[in-house]
Amino acid sequence: MMKHLFLTFLFSLVVIVSTNAQEDYKHKDLKKHFENTEFYTVADLPQNANFKKKPKNIILLIGDGMGVVQVFSAITANKGKINMSQMPYVGFSQTQSADNYVTDSGAGGTALSTGQRTYNGAIGVDVNKQPIPTILELSEQNGLATGLVSTSSITHATPASFIAHIPDRNLYEDIAADFLKVEVDVFIGGGKDFFAKRKDERNLVDELKQKNYQVYNSLEESKDVESGLLAILTSDKHNEVYPNRGNMLPDATQKAITILQKNKKGFFLMVEGSMIDWGGHANNTGYIVQETLDFDRAIGKALKFAATNKETLVIVTADHETGGMTIEGGSMTEGKVDGNYTTGGHTAVMVPVFAYGAGADKFAGIYNNTEVFAKMKALFGF
Numbered sequence: 614m615m616k617h618l619f620l621t622f623l624f625s626l627v628v629i630v631s632t633n634a635q636e637d638y639k640h641k642d643l644k645k646h647f648e649n650t651e652f653y654t655v656a657d658l659p660q661n662a663n664f665k666k667k668p669k670n671i672i673l674l675i676g677d678g679m680g681v682v683q684v685f686s687a688i689t690a691n692k693g694k695i696n697m698s699q700m701p702y703v704g705f706s707q708t709q710s711a712d713n714y715v716t717d718s719g720a721g722g723t724a725l726s727t728g729q730r731t732y733n734g735a736i737g738v739d740v741n742k743q744p745i746p747t748i749l750e751l752s753e754q755n756g757l758a759t760g761l762v763s764t765s766s767i768t769h770a771t772p773a774s775f776i777a778h779i780p781d782r783n784l785y786e787d788i789a790a791d792f793l794k795v796e797v798d799v800f801i802g803g804g805k806d807f808f809a810k811r812k813d814e815r816n817l818v819d820e821l822k823q824k825n826y827q828v829y830n831s832l833e834e835s836k837d838v839e840s841g842l843l844a845i846l847t848s849d850k851h852n853e854v855y856p857n858r859g860n861m862l863p864d865a866t867q868k869a870i871t872i873l874q875k876n877k878k879g880f881f882l883m884v885e886g887s888m889i890d891w892g893g894h895a896n897n898t899g900y901i902v903q904e905t906l907d908f909d910r911a912i913g914k915a916l917k918f919a920a921t922n923k924e925t926l927v928i929v930t931a932d933h934e935t936g937g938m939t940i941e942g943g944s945m946t947e948g949k950v951d952g953n954y955t956t957g958g959h960t961a962v963m964v965p966v967f968a969y970g971a972g973a974d975k976f977a978g979i980y981n982n983t984e985v986f987a988k989m990k991a992l993f994g995f
């Protein structure tokens with residue numbers, strides 16, 4: 614019996630140590646009440662613009678852990694309206710993975726990027742750990758420009774699912790090396806250490822430069838760059854939580870659009886609001902709301918471009934919900950939200966899909982997360 618207990622204790626220690634090393638953002642920090650002080654106005658979007666039936670460009674924005682309640686908490690906190698409120702076609706995505714009713718971001722991201730359900734923890738590989746082509750890779754092969762933007766490390770599960778083929782989401786250095794195998798035109802996020810401080814002593818920043826990438830450490834440093842291959846690694850690992858990282862996400866989204874739109878054949882861009890999920894794991898209402906509003910301001914950049922371009926589709930969705938969040942009280946006039954939570958992990962519920970622009974009508978209804986990929990692929994005509 615004692616031996617059994619001791620082994621259990623040892624095993625728990627190993628689990629705690631390894632979990633902390635890999636997922637250092639999953640600290641519970643229960644804060645139910647949030648009162649917003651930073652409000653923004655939402656520009657009216659044309660709703661009957663003469664959009665093309667098929668998009669030349671697709672901007673897919675993923676709010677990690679962003680369920681309907683997270684969206685409504687942001688609507689409430691901004692006194693009734695956010696950019697997402699203006700996206701006329703709304704659907705629901707069922708997020709179950711191949712091996713779990715409750716998905717993680719690896720399987721969730723891979724379903725969105727490849728159209729296949731896989732096991733939790735997988736990055737761009739199927740249940741047999743075989744690589745599957747992603748919408749970003751198909752876009753490259755078809756002459757489109759491509760981009761990835763995230764607030765987390767760019768090697769984290771969601772952005773990784775669009776460019777890497779790795780059996781385990783925690784292998785950040787392996788994921789970084791996969792960035793050298795695809796000519797993604799623009800990528801902006803954290804994670805410089807996984808490129809430049811590696812166990813194998815490769816320096817992927819130098820290798821990127823040899824491949825004609827312009828590599829920078831901040832958006833400010835890169836402000837004069839308007840074309841060409843561009844990598845901006847804005848922090849050693851993950852970026853800071855909002856507001857400490859400033860307007861990194863909306864600015865990076867705008868930067869990517871500015872460069873990618875120069876490609877005559879069109880572009881595919883994925884933008885992730887990575888830390889809505891982390892606020893959910895923390896059960897912290899302010900954290901969730903501020904990250905969701907920051908993500909929404911990035912969505913505003915994409916919508917503004919789509920409204921004038923008329924050949925662009927903007928899709929906003931999530932990989933899963935986090936926290937089992939609900940709202941028990943609040944004020945639309947004061948921007949107050951009283952959240953509550955049922956778990957420190959992910960939940961199984963459907964997540965919203967919002968669409969605006971060319972081909973947006975295809976995203977109404979209830980469907981599996983894999984359909985988001987299928988619909989994008991069909992609209993691009995691949």
Ligand code: MG
Nearest residue numbers: 677718771887
């Ligand atoms: Mg993520």
Ligand code: ZN
Nearest residue numbers: 678890935959
């Ligand atoms: Zn999570």
